[in-house]
Amino acid sequence: MRLFAFVGLGSFAMSMLERIAEITDQIIAVDDDQSRIEHIKEMVSTAYTMNLLDEEAFERVFHDPVDVAVVDIEENSAALLLVTYRLKKLGVPEIIVKSNSEEYEELLRMAGASRVVNSDKEAASRVTPLVLSSSLTNFMPISGDLVLAEVIAPNFVVGKTVIEGDLRREHHINVVAVKYASEMNAEKESTGVFHDLDATYRFNAGDVLLVTGKESDVFEFSSIQKSAERAKKQVNYNALLKNIFTHKK
Structure with a gap:
């Protein structure tokens, strides 16, 4: 023991x-x-x-x-x-x-x-994505930049199977399980459980997908994207850091 x-x-x-x-x-x-x-x-x-x-x-x-x-x-x-x-x-x-x-x-x-x-930091890392996207219902960092998240099925996968959606190649995420929209009550709360993914199942609007992937890929899949101005500032900042460390060598 x-x-x-x-x-x-x-x-x-x-x-x-x-x-x-x-x-x-x-x-x-x-x-x-x-x-x-x-x-x-x-x-x-x-x-x-x-x-x-x-x-x-x-x-x-x-x-x-x-x-x-x-x-x-x-x-x-x-x-x-x-x-x-x-x-x-x-x-x-x-x-x-x-x-x-x-x-x-x-x-x-x-x-x-x-x-x-x-x-405080770990709580913020779990809650912030939920604030940024109404499609995310749960979010959990696992290790490094790998995360596990519950995402309401985006419109572009509705009516498709996981193979037809080509989610692994196109969006770099893996769907682990699904909560069916038909098992949601009137308040949109799940009264059921996650089901193992059936490769022949066609996603319905309101389904909740349990997905894994890099944080940036899960963000993009759930429609969280940096604004163009923010992305530009990040690129400029990264370039500045690169120049600083290059000059120090």
Whole structure:
């Protein structure tokens, strides 16, 4: 059984702990706030109120090998670095750190973090596309520039099969599954589930397609396009950066 450690019980860590506690109680939780420890002590195997910067206390608590550590110390970036370093020193293989500062991300990785979570940034990356396009109903970055998205079937695919639409070659996206428009209620909310894609199925207006692809290709497929002026500025900016780095060589 894997052993999980939570150092600092900010909102991110608390949410993760509550989900993990539904599966296992092999959890160590520490925080300097007694009220937070009281809130979760029945969910975990071990809970301590302690000074998170006390190295001796830290080593006493984490004497057993920990598989995954989650660090969420609110409003104390120096403590984040120190705690991350100490967990790495203890040999914790996976350390997930919540940080609100992009400036600290590289330092946290150098200190030993295997993943740095910026919840505000990640939330924005999921919500912004939904604001930009009324065709997108859900959007999730997966890895690098690869995304998974739910897209209301564009007009140019209605009446066509996935093969006739040639979506992979023409639009560089893959359709994974489909929610049928016939399973939508009057409020346009789905009352059904996604169905495996049938290559002979002809898309109907209002179908929701579950697609994967590069962010830029999914954006284009769902009718999100940069304005000509914005695209021109981006090209000029990229050219400027290229010249700067060329001169530096």
